[in-house]
Amino acid sequence: MTWRYLLAILLGGLCYLDRTAACQLMLHRPLVVATLMGAVFGNMAAGAQVGVVLELIYLARLPVGASIPPDDTGAAVFGGSAAAIASSSIGLDAGSFTALLLLSVVVAEAGKTADRFVRKVNVRIARLTAESVDRGDVQAVEHGLLAGLTLFAVTGMVLALVFSGAGVAVSKELLPRFGPASRANFAILLPALPLLGAASVYSCSRTERTAVVFFLTMAAVFGGTVLFRWSV
């Protein structure tokens, strides 16, 4: 298990760097992160299953100005690792799937708090950089940036370790405590989650033209899916 955690820390750290500090190549998106974590902890498909739903849920919160959206990367680290472990021990039934998606909100908010903390510490780094430049040290700019990057990377690695550990613990300790009947009851909430994701995309892509198009497409694809399910 140790090497799995080491890999999770390494990949998680890289994904967290991509989130704010470097590149923004979308390697930090839940679909990517949850699939990676699923693969690291033994079941890529289960991780991707969580990633597909988490990918859209937080899209309505834009990283504009000084506002920090919930940490969907952390939610995906938690959800991907938990789904992989849960699917190998008790099987990723609909109830466990729902529970993991809902519990990931706690992680997303905790990650947001950590992100805020890093940016506050960076204020100190930026001030020190400016002071050093005032004293004539131009290279302080490079040192300041390196310090900021390191802080983002280390925080990302720590969060990846904590959130993947939490995911494994939830799957091994919490979910098995509930019987199949309880988990089936919990699954009643599952349809709401992808619909929340679709609403999230729709709310940020809303223009005069999109309302009709959105609901017409939804009805057409719904009809196609139901007909396909009835025919097989």
Next chain:
Amino acid sequence: MTMPALATRSRSAVWRRQFLLQGCWNYEGMQNVGFAYAILPALRDFYANRPEEALKAVKRHLEFFNTQPVMGALILGASVRLEERVAAGEADPRAIGTFKVGLMGSLGAIGDSFFWGALRPMASVAGALLALLHPLLGIAALLLIYNGVHLMVRRRGFAAGMEGPEGAVGWLKRAALNVRTDDRKLLAAILAGAYAGVFAGRFLVQGGGVPHALASLLIAAAAVHLFVVLLRKAVSPSEILLFLLIVGVLILWR
């Protein structure tokens, strides 16, 4: 004074360093350290034997700066060109600050709307739909759709900026990002409708006939509408999920 030359190596270094614009993002100067870091190789070229002026130039770029990171490439390129003119004595150093402040807000708004409000949702929902076929297919779609445009805007924006502020403004007009934003929002809405339809069809219809399916569709559409209303009233997705979690706990309690 003759125009100081920018070495190809320094231009490449500035181009690479733009990817770390947010490397020291902070609540006070926001992207200020990242911007100063990115433009530093050019400043070293322009003020090679003038350390005092180099210092003043670095301080100029440690002022508050914040824009959408991809659009930052355009401002960075134009700032390099402006610094070149300042170093040659052809422009007032204050023009750089005025230019950056004037452009960062408007470019930030255009970039936020295009990248965060249209392109990313479109790429995400396309990736999520294709991931239903195979996870790696979904990831590839997400990364290719987003980065194809993202990297092209960075490259062309930086090149346009390097032509000077006039070139930057000309490129912005030609790029017509507002029109492209609307197109991508429409595509995102179509794909999101398909995503909602697939999941509603899979999860809500468990047997039953046509009336049951129609009722399921109406419930799903009403749920989406309710969520959209809540999101537009500034209720965050986290709050909705927390509410559902509490409902779930109550179900288990019962």
